[in-house]
Amino acid sequence: MTLRLFNFMFILLVAALLGSCSSSMAQDGSVTVTVQHAEPGIPVKFGLPFPKGALQSPDHVRVLNARGEEIASQKTEVTTWEPADTSIKWLWVFFFADESEEYTVEYGDSVRQSVFTENPIIFKNNQRESGFAEINTGTLHIRVNKRNESGFIDRVQFNSEMNGFDEEHTILTGIAGRGTFLDLLDDAGVDTSKAVVHQHFIEKGSGPMHAILRVEGEYEYEREGHENAPFVTYLHAYAGKSYVKILHTVTYTGKPDKSSPLYGRQHEDIGTQTEKLVDEEVRSRDPGLTQPNDRIRSMGFGLQYHLEENQQITTSLLDGDWWEEGEARLFEYSLGEGEKASLFQTGPDPKGIPPVANSGADTRIDEGFVARVSAGDVVTESEKSEGWISLTDGRRSISIGMRNMIVEYPNELAVNSARNLLHAYSWSPNEIPMGFERADTEPDGGMVGNFAQGLTKTTEMAISFHDGEADEAAIRTSLNLVLNPPVAHAGADWYSDSGVYGTFAGTDHNFQGLERSVEYKMKWMLFNRDWEPWYGTFDYGDVKNYFFNYEWYQWANNEPAQDFQWWFNFMRSGNPEYYDMARDASRHTMDVDNTHWPVPRDYRGDTNRSLDWFDHAAQDEIWPYVGMGRRHAGQQWISMLSAHVWVPGWIASYYLDGYHRGLDVAKLTGDYYVRRIFGGHGLTGRRLYLSIWNLAELYDATKDYDYGKELDDRVNIFLKLQREQGGRANIDRYGYSQNYISHGLSKYLQMRDRPDVERALVTHARSMYYNPPLDHDMESYLSSIHMLLVGYDLTGEENYLLEACSRSGHLVMDELPQPFESYSTQRDLADALEGASNLPGQGEGPSFRGGSPIWTFTGGLRIYGWTHAFNVAYTIDRLKQRANTSGLDCAVR
Numbered sequence: 001m002t003l004r005l006f007n008f009m010f011i012l013l014v015a016a017l018l019g020s021c022s023s024s025m026a027q028d029g030s031v032t033v034t035v036q037h038a039e040p041g042i043p044v045k046f047g048l049p050f051p052k053g054a055l056q057s058p059d060h061v062r063v064l065n066a067r068g069e070e071i072a073s074q075k076t077e078v079t080t081w082e083p084a085d086t087s088i089k090w091l092w093v094f095f096f097a098d099e100s101e102e103y104t105v106e107y108g109d110s111v112r113q114s115v116f117t118e119n120p121i122i123f124k125n126n127q128r129e130s131g132f133a134e135i136n137t138g139t140l141h142i143r144v145n146k147r148n149e150s151g152f153i154d155r156v157q158f159n160s161e162m163n164g165f166d167e168e169h170t171i172l173t174g175i176a177g178r179g180t181f182l183d184l185l186d187d188a189g190v191d192t193s194k195a196v197v198h199q200h201f202i203e204k205g206s207g208p209m210h211a212i213l214r215v216e217g218e219y220e221y222e223r224e225g226h227e228n229a230p231f232v233t234y235l236h237a238y239a240g241k242s243y244v245k246i247l248h249t250v251t252y253t254g255k256p257d258k259s260s261p262l263y264g265r266q267h268e269d270i271g272t273q274t275e276k277l278v279d280e281e282v283r284s285r286d287p288g289l290t291q292p293n294d295r296i297r298s299m300g301f302g303l304q305y306h307l308e309e310n311q312q313i314t315t316s317l318l319d320g321d322w323w324e325e326g327e328a329r330l331f332e333y334s335l336g337e338g339e340k341a342s343l344f345q346t347g348p349d350p351k352g353i354p355p356v357a358n359s360g361a362d363t364r365i366d367e368g369f370v371a372r373v374s375a376g377d378v379v380t381e382s383e384k385s386e387g388w389i390s391l392t393d394g395r396r397s398i399s400i401g402m403r404n405m406i407v408e409y410p411n412e413l414a415v416n417s418a419r420n421l422l423h424a425y426s427w428s429p430n431e432i433p434m435g436f437e438r439a440d441t442e443p444d445g446g447m448v449g450n451f452a453q454g455l456t457k458t459t460e461m462a463i464s465f466h467d468g469e470a471d472e473a474a475i476r477t478s479l480n481l482v483l484n485p486p487v488a489h490a491g492a493d494w495y496s497d498s499g500v501y502g503t504f505a506g507t508d509h510n511f512q513g514l515e516r517s518v519e520y521k522m523k524w525m526l527f528n529r530d531w532e533p534w535y536g537t538f539d540y541g542d543v544k545n546y547f548f549n550y551e552w553y554q555w556a557n558n559e560p561a562q563d564f565q566w567w568f569n570f571m572r573s574g575n576p577e578y579y580d581m582a583r584d585a586s587r588h589t590m591d592v593d594n595t596h597w598p599v600p601r602d603y604r605g606d607t608n609r610s611l612d613w614f615d616h617a618a619q620d621e622i623w624p625y626v627g628m629g630r631r632h633a634g635q636q637w638i639s640m641l642s643a644h645v646w647v648p649g650w651i652a653s654y655y656l657d658g659y660h661r662g663l664d665v666a667k668l669t670g671d672y673y674v675r676r677i678f679g680g681h682g683l684t685g686r687r688l689y690l691s692i693w694n695l696a697e698l699y700d701a702t703k704d705y706d707y708g709k710e711l712d713d714r715v716n717i718f719l720k721l722q723r724e725q726g727g728r729a730n731i732d733r734y735g736y737s738q739n740y741i742s743h744g745l746s747k748y749l750q751m752r753d754r755p756d757v758e759r760a761l762v763t764h765a766r767s768m769y770y771n772p773p774l775d776h777d778m779e780s781y782l783s784s785i786h787m788l789l790v791g792y793d794l795t796g797e798e799n800y801l802l803e804a805c806s807r808s809g810h811l812v813m814d815e816l817p818q819p820f821e822s823y824s825t826q827r828d829l830a831d832a833l834e835g836a837s838n839l840p841g842q843g844e845g846p847s848f849r850g851g852s853p854i855w856t857f858t859g860g861l862r863i864y865g866w867t868h869a870f871n872v873a874y875t876i877d878r879l880k881q882r883a884n885t886s887g888l889d890c891a892v893r
Contacts, residue, residue, distance in 0.1 A: 028108025029054065031494050036576050038097035038486035039477050043210065043238050045094045046488035047655040048105060049498035052081045052750075055088045055107050062113040063093065066100035072117045074207040078655060079701050083708075084751050089500060089700075090655045094210050096238075097486060105490075119162065119240045120208030125200065127606045133200045135211045135235070138162040139242040140465065141169070142235065144200055144215055151195020151217055152179020152233065152301060158242060158396065158465040171396060171465060172303045175421070182219050182229055182250045185297040185433045191226050193219035199604065205658060209239045214660070219250075226294070227253040230597065234660060243464035243478050248301065248426075249456050249661065251597050254294025256436035256452040256637075259286045267447040270640050272624055272677050283448045284441040292435030300411075300425035301461070307393040311335045311417055314472070315343045315373055315389040317382040322347070322369040322406070323530055328386060330472060333375035338418035341375035343389045346410035346431050352536045354439040354634055359532050361550035361827035371406070387483055389413040390475050391422065397470040400424055401479035403460040404584070407535045426459040427537060434537070438638055445631045445639030452637040454597040454626070457537060458587055458661065489574035496571075496877070502746055505876035507573045510883075516813035518872050520833060521857070521864055522569055523820055526577060528552065531826050538636060541588025545632055545860040550827055552860075557632045558589040560690075560739070560865040563649030567656060572873055586653040590665040592637070593630045594645060598623045599668075627672025632862065642678050643687040645669050647694035648743075651701050663701060670698045670707050673714075683717050686734035692718060693744030700747060715748060719760055728771075729764035735773035735780030736863075739870045742787040758794055765791025769803050774846050778839075778855065781846050782807055782867035789874050801878055808875050810845060811868055812838050813857070830858045 035044055055061070058075035065071050078090035093105060122136040128146075132154075135142045141157040150173075157169040177194035184191045196217050203212035215233040229251050236245040265276045283289075312334045318326030333341060348368025349356040359365045371385040387405035391398050402424055405411055410431035414423040427434055436452035464470075464478035476483075492506025507515055525543050528534070532552065534543060543562070544552040556562055566582030569575070600619035603612070629645030630637055647666045654662035673691050676682055682691070695711040698704075718741075722729045729741055741764070745757055768787050773780035785804045792800035814836040823829035837857035854863060861869070 028106065028110055030104050030106045031490050033093075033103045033105055033488050033490050034574065035097060035101060035103060036487045036489070037480075037484050038101075039480060040098050041241075041477070042097045042486055043094065043241070043481055044097050044486045044488055045092060045205075045210065045658045047078065047658060048091050048093055048490055049495060049500040049655070050088050050091065050107070051498050052085050052089075053087045055091070056086070056109065058088065058091055059113070060109055060111045061091065061093070061105060061107045062111055062115075063095050064104040064106065065098055066102050068104075070113070070115045071095055071098065071103075072115050072209065073113065074209040076205045076207070079703070081750070082703055084753070092205055092658050094205075094207070096209070117209050117239045121211045121237065121239050123202060123206060123211050123213075125202050125213075127199075129607070133213050133215075135213060135237045136165075137211070137237050137242075138240045140237065140244065141165040142237060142244060144197065144213065144235070146197050146200065148177065148196055150174020150179030151177055151197055152215075153235070153303065154179070156244075156463075156465075160242060160467050162240070170306050171398065172305055172422075172463075175302045175304055178302045180231060180233070180248060180250075180301050182231070182252075182299045183297040184221065184226055184254050185295045186254075186293055188223065190297050191221045191223040193221060193229070195219055195231070198601065199606065203234065203660060205660075211237045212660075213237075225255075227598070229253040230599075232661075232664075242466065243462055243481070245460070245462050245482055246301070247458060247460050247661070249458040249591070250299055251454065251456045252296070252436070253453060253597055254436075256293060256450050257438065258288035258291040258293050259283075259450065260288060267449055267640075269446055270625065270628070270642060272679075278447070280443055280446070280448050284443065286441065286448075289438045289441050289448065289450060292433075292437040295433035295435045296427050297433050298425055298429035299427045299457075300423060300459070303422050305391065305398055305420050305422050307391065307396060307398070307420070309393065311391060311393050311415075312469070313341045313375060313389060313391050313415055314470075314475070315413075316386040316472070317371050317373060317380065318384050318386060319382060321364075321366070322383040323364055323533070326382075326384065328472075329382065331373045331375075331380060333378060335415070335417045336376060339376045340414065340416050340418070341389075342373070342412055342414035343385055344370070344372045344374070344410075344412045344428060344430055345385050345387075345405050346370050346428070347406070347533075347535055350410045350431055350536060351434055352539045352636075353435070353437065358551065359826070361830070362825050364531060365533070369406075388475060388479055389415070390470055391415055392466075392469045394469055395467075397466040397468065398422065399464040399466070399470060399475045399479060401462050401464075401483050402426070403482045404540065407533075407540045408459075408537050409535065410537070424461055426457070436637060439635060444633045444635075445641065447639055449638055449640065451595065451625075451630060451640050454595045454623070455538070455637060456591045456596050458591055487576040487579045489570070492572050492574070499750070501568070501571075502743075502874065503877050504572065504873035505880055509876055509880055511876045511879060513812040513814070514808060514872050514876055516815065516836075517811045517868055518569060520813055520816070520820065520836070521861070521868065522566070522578065524829070524833060524858065525861060526581060527829060528826070529581075538592055539588075541584040541586075542592075542636070543585075543860055545862045546854060547830070547856065547858045547860065550830065554632050554634060555636055556860055556862055557593045557630050557636065557644065558585075558646050558649070559632055559644060559862050561646035561648050562861045562865060563589055564646065564652055565649075565861060565865060565869040567649055567652035568869070568873070570656075582649070583653065583657055583659070586649045586659070586662060589629075589646070590650050590661060594665055594668065595623075595625045595628050595630075595640075596665070596668065597626065599626055622671075622675075624675070624677040625672075627668035627670070629669075642682055643685075643690055645672075645694065646690070648697045651697045654701065666694075666698050666701070669694060670702075670704070670710075674706055674710050683714065684721070685731055686737040686740065688714060688718060688721075689730055689734070689737045689740035689744065692748065693740045696744050696747040696751075700751060711748065712752075715745070715754075715757065719756060722760055722764065726767075727763045728767045729760060732773065732775040732780075735775040736783045736866045738768070738773070738780070738783040738787045739866060742790050743870060746790060761787070761790050762794050765794075765800055769800060772846060778810070778845050779863055779866050782810060782871070785871040786874055789878055792878065798882075801882060804875055805879060808872070810838060810840060811872060814838070833857050
């Protein structure tokens, strides 16, 4: 064969191959994204799902504004459809908003980005023993040092002209060992912390427009008996922007009370052995349980500012009662030599230890909220602040804002002109110390426990820099990314059609009787959050469970995946209130409702000494309960249970909000499953069903082999147990946990080709159809709705759909006699909701126990999660599809 002939045949072969490839390429497409709460120039970041096979690379995506013009954007592949398919499943999209309210994301094999940022970020990360990280946004140069420097930001230089940096541009520097702090107080006095940075990393999502630095360190204490406390800081910086966002998580490692040591004894409900168990009756007589030991004296951030003389502060209070929006009232003050100024916010019962003040059914709490500005000898007050303070010398300005300042009290923003110090306290030293003692020694959840040690708290703030005297509008705009961040929504159909959570209905349809059961419940919980109020540093984001005689009882601690209910309904509706609540709920539950410590530090291989590995391997083993959740109780941290941890909402916050900590904490729970600390106990009943759902979500996000192997093993155990139970997948004791199985295995089938799992689901759906679960009364009966729908999807058997529809008839809500927002008191709204409810009462419905008060519509989200939250949207979707061909409506309109 001649060379020319060979080349010709080779060209034909390549053309044929390209032709066959192009025939299998996905078609180009686009999706419209609505962005709310965005002013021009504000960063916008959101997660966007894609159907299987639709997108192969983040390089094949671009963003257009409302005028159809391409704008600079940054994309990050978050996870794929693997192992079933290599295409992208979730993508993070980042850009700076313009005046548009709608943007178009175009994607596909022929799509290429052609507009890029003019001033890309320069990001350095020197991992040597005494290394540093530097981020250059053009206007800011930020440096973080390792080891014994400030433990936070060590230097910020600001130059709006974007022509380089030198010493004259330095505007902030760190305070040795006190850049962040978590100071403890016990009977011996205050033990001041010293922050030490161990490692810092360029985090996922970093690129030319948005840089994310993860900083890990510990607080060291001088007093013997105070364990080092880990912290994690995420620094977010933006190309060409003169502000930085900070997310800082601290871990409480103190001894919460003065109870007698357990010396390895374990409570029976969370026992990992049978020899050393707690005698709950003896423990209930220990008065030390109600006496605080290691309290938080103060926690927050500290920086030294570099401004000239003649400094002025500006801040803002809001007029009106604490629950009202209020008009802003500006406060300005010229600081004299050595004067101090602060913005302090607190509220009723900051420790949150029962009994706490509650609003009545007819009137709200009218005292306890205080927002105080003090500067020199001048003091002015209202009930709430806007959450920011600004400092200027006329040439340059520094502004700092704290997210959720009023609802996560007590906190404070403070300026000390004598030492040029700026502090942001997420627990103010001007409030009583935070103690974690029990309110009483009565058993809660069958145990007299205290599991506060190992909980965490994340604070979010922003620091912004300006030339000259920053005016009020400029301050608000620059801090808006924290205080009122943009909310992006791609439309309910897009989230549903992507298939990442199966197909479900949005809120626009003809089945409004069912829809109201969702809408009214979510609004009812938001109403109560701001009526009671359910506020405070370690409480905000949670809601309570039981509503009896117009009073609420027990913190929910997320059962069953309550934060995911908010994320799910945001996808369905685009309601920014749901987004905000989802974010707050996820952050609360991953911080306070999970166990984070003690754990050994990771070894990442960033040193050259082989001995460092062996030093690492010699660390104490992980505490067995790390990754396990806290049970619903009268206080957040006094009861635990092996089946009380829900991962789906944390993963959703990682996908939709780009919140890295969501995945970090989910991994703690995944590792807890892999360790199998409870032996076979953790591989049966609802513990097994819930672990399959949790692991399916985690494996989908990480593709980690260990999680996948553990998931496969648990699915196989599940199948074996089902065969031993006559085809019934879940035991009757936990009949209400149907959704864990149906949603967990539906997610699993997105990744694995398992006909045996499909058959198992159909077999169980058939059992639910012929022998309805009545073991937990209406909880189990109604939680089977989604399982019936799965049976319908897999077989096409209409009887399953008809039965799901019939059971859904109990959920239908009548329309309220007047608009929801017009009800001004808890009593009036509760009465109206109960009047509109069709939930079964005494003697009604299959095996109803006789009017149990937990079976009211005005209860919390716990039982609602099993009966409504993960059923209704899927039922409506199937009814819409079926009604389009046959007019079927099952009388649930």
